[in-house]
Amino acid sequence: MWIAAGGDLHFAPATKVAALQAELRAVASAADLVLLAGDLTGHGRPDEAAALAEACSDIAAPVVCVLGNHDRRWRDGEVVAAALRDAGVVVLDQGAHVVEVDGLRVGIAGVTGAPGGFAGRAAWGMGRKADRQWRRAAATEADALEAALSSLQSCSVRIALLHYSPTYETLEGEEPYLWPALGSDQLATPIHRHRPDLVFHAHAHEGAPRGRVGAVPVYNVSAQVIGRPLALVDLAVGPAVSSGQA
DSSP: EEEEBBOOBBOOOTHHHHHHHHHHHHHHHHOOEEESSSSSSSSSHHHHHHHHHHHHHTOSOEEEEETTTTGGGGGGGGGHHHHHTTTTTEEEESEEEEEETTTTEEEEEOOOOOOOOBBTTTOOOOHHHHHHHEEEEEHHHHHHHHHHHHHTTTTSSSEOOOSSSGGGGBBBTTTTGGGGHHHHHHHHHHHHHOOSSSEEOOOOOOSSSSSHHHHEEEEEEEEEHHHHSSSSGGGGSSEEEEETOO
């Protein structure tokens, strides 16, 4: 089973939208399932959402996504979510979805996630109030991920789809003082507990492509990291990322 996964596409008028649309469709055509890990638009505005939805509208494979912080800049992501749903995309604004691929039930648990930091790495330049707000937001998102993964126990394949990272391992390459803004180890708790087959996230443009939460593989599929809009991942071999990924 081939999964096309990507994030940080940042569809916006300033980008070469037609070329990005064509590349997105081309890679998606080779996949059984397409997963989008947020920051799909520049600022969540209607024109950006429309361009993104057009690119997704004729993809034959099921498309499932979460929103990123950029998508939420305009009306908290309502415009992006509505445009994508009209195009047939499943938007997990916290939640789970099950698709059938080659006779397998594939469950996707999706949340945006939140910043908050990792043990021993405090948020640089943040006051106590803001730091507490981040950590509360991360706890709420972790609870939502817990509930979503819990609902997928009967699936043959389980995938966690996030925007923010659950591990600092895929943030290597970013300045360490930025790590608290790029993810939270609270998101790792439900992953440790439920052990999905794969985790995808984006958001860390300068991060590393691979990491782990315990024994669970984690892939940073930010377009800036993989060098293209989508990477192809083959679950049939354990899973392994195809040679097409940077």
